[in-house]
Amino acid sequence: MLVTLLLISLLAFLAFQIIPADPVTKLLGTDYTPERAAALRHELGLDRNVLVRYLDWLTGFVTGDLGVSYSYGMSVSAVMEGKGAVTAALSLMAWLLVIAISVPLGITLARWQGRRLDRVFVAMNQVFMAIPPFFLGILFTYIFGMVLKLFVPGGSILPEESLGGFFGYLIFPALAIAIPKAAMVTKLLRSSILNQMQENYVRTAYSRGNSRWGVIRLHVLRNAILPVVTFVAMTLADIVAGSIIVEQVFALPGLGRLLLASIGNRDYPVVQCIVVIIAAVVVFMNYLADVVTQTIDPRVRLG
Amino acid sequence: MKLGRNKNFTAGAVITAFMLIVILVGMVWTPYDPNAMDGAAKRLAPCLTHLLGTDNFGRDILSRVIEGAGATFLIAAATVAIGLAAGLIIGGLTGYYGGWLDEVVMRLNDAVAAFPSILLALVLIALMEPGRTSIILALGVLFVPSFARIVRTEVARQKSLDYVASAKLMGAGDMRVLFAHILPNIVPVLLPSVAIGFNNAVLAEASMSYLGVGVQPPDASLGRMLNEAQGYLLTAPWYALSAGAAIILLILGFGLLSEGLGGQSDA
Numbered sequence: 001m002l003v004t005l006l007l008i009s010l011l012a013f014l015a016f017q018i019i020p021a022d023p024v025t026k027l028l029g030t031d032y033t034p035e036r037a038a039a040l041r042h043e044l045g046l047d048r049n050v051l052v053r054y055l056d057w058l059t060g061f062v063t064g065d066l067g068v069s070y071s072y073g074m075s076v077s078a079v080m081e082g083k084g085a086v087t088a089a090l091s092l093m094a095w096l097l098v099i100a101i102s103v104p105l106g107i108t109l110a111r112w113q114g115r116r117l118d119r120v121f122v123a124m125n126q127v128f129m130a131i132p133p134f135f136l137g138i139l140f141t142y143i144f145g146m147v148l149k150l151f152v153p154g155g156s157i158l159p160e161e162s163l164g165g166f167f168g169y170l171i172f173p174a175l176a177i178a179i180p181k182a183a184m185v186t187k188l189l190r191s192s193i194l195n196q197m198q199e200n201y202v203r204t205a206y207s208r209g210n211s212r213w214g215v216i217r218l219h220v221l222r223n224a225i226l227p228v229v230t231f232v233a234m235t236l237a238d239i240v241a242g243s244i245i246v247e248q249v250f251a252l253p254g255l256g257r258l259l260l261a262s263i264g265n266r267d268y269p270v271v272q273c274i275v276v277i278i279a280a281v282v283v284f285m286n287y288l289a290d291v292v293t294q295t296i297d298p299r300v301r302l303g
Numbered sequence: 304m305k306l307g308r309n310k311n312f313t314a315g316a317v318i319t320a321f322m323l324i325v326i327l328v329g330m331v332w333t334p335y336d337p338n339a340m341d342g343a344a345k346r347l348a349p350c351l352t353h354l355l356g357t358d359n360f361g362r363d364i365l366s367r368v369i370e371g372a373g374a375t376f377l378i379a380a381a382t383v384a385i386g387l388a389a390g391l392i393i394g395g396l397t398g399y400y401g402g403w404l405d406e407v408v409m410r411l412n413d414a415v416a417a418f419p420s421i422l423l424a425l426v427l428i429a430l431m432e433p434g435r436t437s438i439i440l441a442l443g444v445l446f447v448p449s450f451a452r453i454v455r456t457e458v459a460r461q462k463s464l465d466y467v468a469s470a471k472l473m474g475a476g477d478m479r480v481l482f483a484h485i486l487p488n489i490v491p492v493l494l495p496s497v498a499i500g501f502n503n504a505v506l507a508e509a510s511m512s513y514l515g516v517g518v519q520p521p522d523a524s525l526g527r528m529l530n531e532a533q534g535y536l537l538t539a540p541w542y543a544l545s546a547g548a549a550i551i552l553l554i555l556g557f558g559l560l561s562e563g564l565g566g567q568s569d570a
Contacts, residue, residue, distance in 0.1 A: 003410070004413060007410070126311075126555060126562070127551070129558060130555035130558055132510065132550055135543075138529060138536065138547065141533070142536045237419045240419060241419030241420075241422045244425075260514060263425065263426070263516070264429075271426065
């Protein structure tokens with residue numbers, strides 16, 4: 001896990017060194033003269049050896065000093081303050097929604113396999129999986145924001161103003177991210193349960209007088225849930241990526257907007273920082289998925 | 304494989320064929336010039352002369368959707384082609400020869416694959432200039448790891464099979480064994496992944512263009528149209544709906560195809 005993280009941080013750092021675009025040119029704009037550029041380069045430490053700068057940046061990162069933003073003229077941690085919370089709240093909410101929607105739905109569909117409810121949902125599932133989250137966000141803005149007036153599009157509320165309002169505004173963006181993912185997880189859980197239903201132990205469970213529901217609840221579920229746990233943990237990466245785009249749709253002041261603005265401003269310390277933080281979250285979640293799988297199923301051993 | 308009786312495959316084939324025909328026809332003929340503005344016909348609701356209505360400049364939305372779908376399709380196809388070609392070479396060589404290089408490449412692969420591809424593409428494009436070529440390059444590079452991994456696993460599995468041994472006995476060289484004998488055998492495994500990769504590319508292109516770092520105006524692309532349409536959601540909702548529906552049809556078609564081919568569309 002650590003190796004992967006180090007590798008990502010190195011890649012994130014190097015990526016910004018080999019590019020043709022020079023932040024100094026962008027910062028100076030029309031004031032550009034070779035002398036000023038050299039002075040600014042020295043001030044920002046850009047004239048030092050790449051490896052030295054990487055190690056410098058890495059030690060700073062580990063000790064909590066995230067560097068100084070080029071365009072905002074303050075520390076990266078100050079720029080990011082509050083933004084991470086918005087993205088984290090949105091991603092977490094979407095993730096919980098995925099679980100809350102897909103687990104009961106997947107189990108219900110498997111329980112009533114082949115009935116009308118199941119057939120309708122299986123067909124609809126394919127469509128839901130095909131909807132891009134940001135288009136769903138635009139649809140929600142139109143239906144719930146403009147026609148039904150359940151929320152004010154673009155009128156996001158800061159957590160300091162009203163915590164309830166903050167989470168209330170996040171419901172629709174979170175749903176927009178969650179629904180396509182929930183469709184995938186539902187499908188996976190349903191087919192995982194149905195796969196398990198072919199196993200011998202299921203026949204044994206039936207022969208002891210269990211109903212179909214009893215078999216699923218008491219025997220099948222704990223086996224069927226394993227691949228789903230891994231998948232659900234891994235969806236968090238996509239959800240974070242999705243939230244960065246959906247933040248744009250709903251004008252949410254999160255990391256996504258900051259990232260896009262910083263990319264435009266060639267504010268690389270901010271971009272690097274966001275990339276590495278998101279990478280850390282993703283890698284950590286994958287690791288957690290392994291640990292959880294192992295806890296539920298002792299047969300799986302971490303390699 | 305009895306593809307004819309496979310409902311998913313049939314539905315996917317019908318939708319994809321429909322989109323392909325529309326795109327192909329759109330290359331030579333669209334109802335109106337996609338970029339022709341008409342000041343007298345701004346934000347018209349769908350009607351007989353403009354089947355999907357017009358946008359804020361009086362441009363025919365149907366024509367724009369057709370052109371945009373074509374652009375999105377070409378970008379996605381080019382992306383998959385790059386990812387697949389590089390993935391075949393890298394995955395094929397590492398899977399066939401193994402060794403320390405295999406270890407290193409797969410480690411690198413893991414690091415890249417652990418990351419949301421849209422996010423990485425965003426950063427990569429930021430390093431270049433926004434536009435069609437950058438988006439193809441950035442997405443193509445990002446698709447290499449997943450293809451390389453699939454190819455590597457399959458090649459490593461196939462190389463110990465008898466037919467490879469007999470090909471070698473008959474004097475075939477490594478490259479011939481790898482690309483003439485093993486490659487055709489991994490195509491069935493590869494096809495669903497190609498369909499899924501295509502969908503991810505469509506989604507990524509649409510997202511990027513929506514964010515404004517993909518296809519630049521005046522070029523049409525479905526994501527770009529959604530970006531514009533969002534501003535006119537209240538007065539011209541059919542604008543966003545048409546572009547969104549086209550994206551969904553593209554993704555749905557290939558999703559069903561991959562499902563029908565036996566892949567899992569949850570990748």
